[in-house]
Amino acid sequence: MNARDTSIIISTYNSTEWLEKVLYGYDNQTYRMFEVVIADDGSDERTKNLLTKIQKEVFYPIVHVWHEDDGFQKSKILNKAIEACSTEYIIMSDGDCIPRKDFVEQHVKFREEGYFLSGGYFMLPLDISKAITKDTIFSEKCFDLKWLKQHGLKSSFKNNKLTASGLKAAFLNFATPTNASWNGHNASGWKKDIVAVNGFDERMQYGGQDRELGERLFNLGIKSKQIRYNAVVIHLDHPRGYKNEASIQKNQAIRKHTREQKVIRTPFGIKQEA
Template sequence: MKDISIIISTYNSEAYLELVLYGYNYQTLNNFEVVIADDGSRASTKELIENFKKIAKYPIKHVWHEDNGFQKSQILNKAIVNCSCDYIIMSDGDCIPRKDFVETHHHHKEDGYFLSGGYFMLPMSISKIITKESIEKGECFDLKWLKSKGLKSSFKNNKLNSKGSKAKLLNSITPTKATWNGHNASGWKKDILTVNGFDERMQYGGQDRELGERLVNLGLKSKQIRYSAVVIHLDHPRGYKTKESINKNLKIRENTRNSKVIKTPFGIEKL
């Protein structure tokens, strides 16, 4: 029996998904399963997953539904139901985990809390040159290697080279709130089920934050681990991002906060 379920969302992005799956092959803690939340990808994604199962060091479940536009909330809810472990990490099919990613979430998990991680966005020019080999060697998390490929200096680079007391300090002083971030967050399945998962009215723009706001309304606290649990985010176009979707979601989130909503009627169970 595995200890942790990792949900990875994807849609028609086989090249990036394969790199992400390799990232989980090199983890220092291997007692997990991966549940792929597939928002209606073409057959080639299924083929990739079936082939990768032959070399994966962890079990993989592929949860898929018909393509009906951006319906990430729906497929994530189906993935949650399919998780066999008590604890769930959520990330995306364009976020490659550093080798200590799962171990870090496992170390910090605590009843009554959810964990809030961040990401390090790579520019498109570097995203395109990441390979299985650069993941296996850890080069794509190494600042010296990344700068040799054109990465510019920035305070955000601390996300890649902060460990131990430095990471703890930066986690404590960052002005960024410890929210539920779909690319890097984790919590107990029982808590996610209690708030009824994601609100399926919500498409792109803050549906992950809204889930976290309901977890807070439930009484949970959040821990900031953005400088400890590291994923690199591969860049890509976002054609599904619309002003209408974001505005609709902002109204739902406002109601969640003002009315202290805990259990959405539009989630895993339709109430």
């Protein structure tokens, strides 16, 4: 019998310094009945070596799903990772997002049949991202405003993401103008729902492929819940060399078609039907 009831998909590509910090974040979780599935978009041996090392240190099992490097093919590797998940519930995040210790607990607490959950992230500048260590992750100092401000973080309304809890978090979730969309860095849903819409559209490269998946879930009749002030990750800074305007425009056209035609199941997904 599988004692785990949750799978966490973490996408990565040749970013071992950040991925190591993220994996220590999952080793610090209050809720522990999960597996981690690494969706590796063609990294070199360094990622494999890191996972071999980390697996000896952490309590959770790590499944490494990898394919050959063929440019930015995140949608394809995420679909392979979805298939590799052994549980009924999937949380998705990225290899540059360190989870607060109650991150998995919050997703499990708010999950409900007929819904997916939409979390948020707190962006850190590069110098603070570099300053985070294994010790500051396990002590939770990297989520502490005092520590962050000592390292140069400026005051902002967004800092509420790190301090809100209980009724304040519930109010901010209700009041936020941000849509409860499927976010690649922090979202979760039932595997059967994700499979029902055939996962990610593999024609889509950088820019909005996560939102498009959520739009097809809406077309299926799945609703969303806003938990951006409950399930918190800090987003480590890095350059985005894979970002390009042509890809974004192509993806916007696919998303427009999905919304206007009420597309539920992409033929370019987990099962190639085109």
